[in-house]
Amino acid sequence: MDPSSLSEDALATPAPRRQAMVPEATVARLPIYLRALHVLADDGQTTVSSEALAEVAGVNSAKLRKDLSHLGSYGTRGVGYDVAHLIEQVSAELGLLRHCSVVLVGVGNLGRALAGYGGFASRGLAIDALLDADRNRVGEQIAGLTVRHIDELCDVVSKGSIGVIATPAQAAQQVCDRLVAAGVTSILNFAPTVLSVPPGVDLRKVDLSLELQILSFHEHRKAALAQGAPV
Amino acid sequence: MDPSSLSEDALATPAPRRQAMVPEATVARLPIYLRALHVLADDGQTTVSSEALAEVAGVNSAKLRKDLSHLGSYGTRGVGYDVAHLIEQVSAELGLLRHCSVVLVGVGNLGRALAGYGGFASRGLAIDALLDADRNRVGEQIAGLTVRHIDELCDVVSKGSIGVIATPAQAAQQVCDRLVAAGVTSILNFAPTVLSVPPGVDLRKVDLSLELQILSFHEHRKAALAQGAPV
DNA sequence: CTGACTTTGTGCGCGCGTTCACAAGCGCGT
DNA sequence: ACGCGCTTGTGAACGCGCGCACAAAGTCAG
Ligand SMILES: NC(=O)c1ccc[n+]([C@@H]2O[C@H](COP(=O)([O-])OP(=O)(O)OC[C@H]3O[C@@H](n4cnc5c(N)ncnc54)[C@H](O)[C@@H]3O)[C@@H](O)[C@H]2O)c1
Ligand SMILES: NC(=O)c1ccc[n+]([C@@H]2O[C@H](COP(=O)([O-])OP(=O)(O)OC[C@H]3O[C@@H](n4cnc5c(N)ncnc54)[C@H](O)[C@@H]3O)[C@@H](O)[C@H]2O)c1
Numbered sequence: 196m197d198p199s200s201l202s203e204d205a206l207a208t209p210a211p212r213r214q215a216m217v218p219e220a221t222v223a224r225l226p227i228y229l230r231a232l233h234v235l236a237d238d239g240q241t242t243v244s245s246e247a248l249a250e251v252a253g254v255n256s257a258k259l260r261k262d263l264s265h266l267g268s269y270g271t272r273g274v275g276y277d278v279a280h281l282i283e284q285v286s287a288e289l290g291l292l293r294h295c296s297v298v299l300v301g302v303g304n305l306g307r308a309l310a311g312y313g314g315f316a317s318r319g320l321a322i323d324a325l326l327d328a329d330r331n332r333v334g335e336q337i338a339g340l341t342v343r344h345i346d347e348l349c350d351v352v353s354k355g356s357i358g359v360i361a362t363p364a365q366a367a368q369q370v371c372d373r374l375v376a377a378g379v380t381s382i383l384n385f386a387p388t389v390l391s392v393p394p395g396v397d398l399r400k401v402d403l404s405l406e407l408q409i410l411s412f413h414e415h416r417k418a419a420l421a422q423g424a425p426v
Numbered sequence: 427m428d429p430s431s432l433s434e435d436a437l438a439t440p441a442p443r444r445q446a447m448v449p450e451a452t453v454a455r456l457p458i459y460l461r462a463l464h465v466l467a468d469d470g471q472t473t474v475s476s477e478a479l480a481e482v483a484g485v486n487s488a489k490l491r492k493d494l495s496h497l498g499s500y501g502t503r504g505v506g507y508d509v510a511h512l513i514e515q516v517s518a519e520l521g522l523l524r525h526c527s528v529v530l531v532g533v534g535n536l537g538r539a540l541a542g543y544g545g546f547a548s549r550g551l552a553i554d555a556l557l558d559a560d561r562n563r564v565g566e567q568i569a570g571l572t573v574r575h576i577d578e579l580c581d582v583v584s585k586g587s588i589g590v591i592a593t594p595a596q597a598a599q600q601v602c603d604r605l606v607a608a609g610v611t612s613i614l615n616f617a618p619t620v621l622s623v624p625p626g627v628d629l630r631k632v633d634l635s636l637e638l639q640i641l642s643f644h645e646h647r648k649a650a651l652a653q654g655a656p657v
Numbered sequence: 658c659t660g661a662c663t664t665t666g667t668g669c670g671c672g673c674g675t676t677c678a679c680a681a682g683c684g685c686g687t
Numbered sequence: 688a689c690g691c692g693c694t695t696g697t698g699a700a701c702g703c704g705c706g707c708a709c710a711a712a713g714t715c716a717g
Contacts, residue, residue: 225643244694246694257676270695272681273684288643288646290642314635380645383637397644402457403545414628449704476665486706489704491664502664
């Protein structure tokens with residue numbers, strides 16, 4: 196499992212009243228299932244078995260079934276799952292039905308790429324604000340949005356907004372603090388720094404160097420094995 | 427743990443001869459430790475305790491010590507770890523000492539951002555080839571590199587190269603296959619698709635939509651709790 | 658040299674996630 | 688109407704990783 200992010204507040208309710216608690220590992224796979232389902236739907240399939248869906252999603256079929264059972268989505272024994280209904284179910288669980296607004300801070304190399312990316316909007320997520328500290332960049336038009344100054348943060352944050360940090364590492368903690376102060380409780384960080392957030396705020400990170408270094412490790416290990424253990 | 431990637435070949439050696447096998451979860455943290463160590467080194471610190479390093483890295487100190495013990499790196503009891511020596515150790519373990527070449531396929535929005543990013547080169551990783559299928563883009567100069575055509579893949583791949591896929595999802599599997607055919611055994615995929623690779627090839631993925639959707643889930647859940655459970 | 662303090666390295670229990678394997682359930686052909 | 692085969696949902700076992708807590712080991716003062 197990817198332990199990079201954790202939600203410390205998930206256990207806040209001592210009594211799991213009626214809403215089933217979905218394991219974090221399952222949540223991390225729901226988007227994958229959703230994408231697989233869209234592929235199948237575009238392909239014209241109306242029902243799908245756990246085996247077939249698991250194949251497309253690249254996971255074990257038993258895992259898939261257990262995951263889906265967590266969100267109470269019932270398939271039909273002997274038949275499988277209704278694709279359209281399951282898309283609805285998973286989308287609802289992920290909160291994608293009511294459009295989730297995304298606020299992007301830092302319109303540099305990476306921020307520009309993110310802003311111009313159409314893959315988010317197609318699935319209920321839309322970047323609807325670009326912020327930067329550089330006065331020269333403020334006012335610039337990118338992908339139909341106008342870059343605004345970071346000081347206007349409070350004006351663009353609405354309830355339930357997700358913050359994305361694409362600033363240099365040096366400024367990341369400061370930007371993070373401002374996002375939290377503005378009421379943002381979900382943050383995605385691209386800067387290669389460890390950020391600290393108060394309880395109740397979800398923080399995830401994407402670290403490209405880290406991924407490459409992990410691959411480098413395995414590559415290095417393979418080379419060592421190939422040279423030292425071919426026997 | 428981040429279960430998104432797994433190395434199926436790690437168990438290839440039935441007898442763990444002398445090289446300790448490092449748990450995947452530990453490998454995933456080594457880059458974080460390395461970055462923390464560089465911060466401390468730049469700050470002038472020569473030695474550091476597990477407690478202090480864990481603080482900077484944002485992890486439990488016991489976990490840090492256990493991780494470091496896996497790679498045989500010995501600290502000094504009562505003192506701590508020698509920063510410079512530990513940087514050397516971790517870098518060696520990650521295979522960063524011999525410069526690892528990175529081949530980037532797909533020079534679009536995202537590929538351009540990656541190519542222009544200086545954060546890789548600073549730590550032993552350098553993108554040294556840009557490839558694209560679009561003839562209009564071939565020949566273009568980006569960050570000191572010339573974009574070459576994908577057909578020249580075999581010419582730019584050297585032993586131990588890491589492949590990065592930044593093409594549309596539609597082309598990802600094809601590009602992946604060509605990378606594997608060219609001898610690449612470590613691949614980082616940015617396209618939102620499940621790729622299949624033969625055994626012995628390490629595949630990791632970075633999925634930005636997925637991260638946002640996970641945050642969306644938690645945000646959605648928070649909203650539901652705030653509305654339904656304030657008693 | 659001794660004793661007290663500091664810090665590493667690790668044994669152990671706990672909880673989560675994954676997987677197998679199977680019973681329960683549903684549709685369909687006869 | 689009725690079983691036959693297919694698929695779901697889940698009980699249970701296994702393995703991994705995390706974190707506490709402590710003994711071993713080294714440093715430093717006197
Ligand atoms: N470019 C990549 O491909 C890449 C890859 C991996 C990681 N990253 C990380 O992503 C982050 C951004 O990378 P980049 O290449 O876009 O950097 P960049 O320098 O091109 O852009 C950074 C942007 O952030 C803005 N900024 C700086 N301080 C700010 C503040 N306090 N508030 C608001 N905006 C501020 C700057 O004006 C600039 O526009 C960096 O942390 C980098 O390490 C980038
Ligand atoms: N831009 C982003 O911020 C972002 C965010 C998340 C995910 N992604 C994913 O990253 C990938 C790239 O995104 P992008 O915005 O850069 O897309 P893009 O369309 O801007 O660039 C894609 C590039 O790949 C090249 N290409 C296409 N087919 C190819 C092939 N067979 N061989 C070699 N090159 C080929 C194209 O010529 C183009 O230059 C996509 O899969 C996208 O879903 C991008």
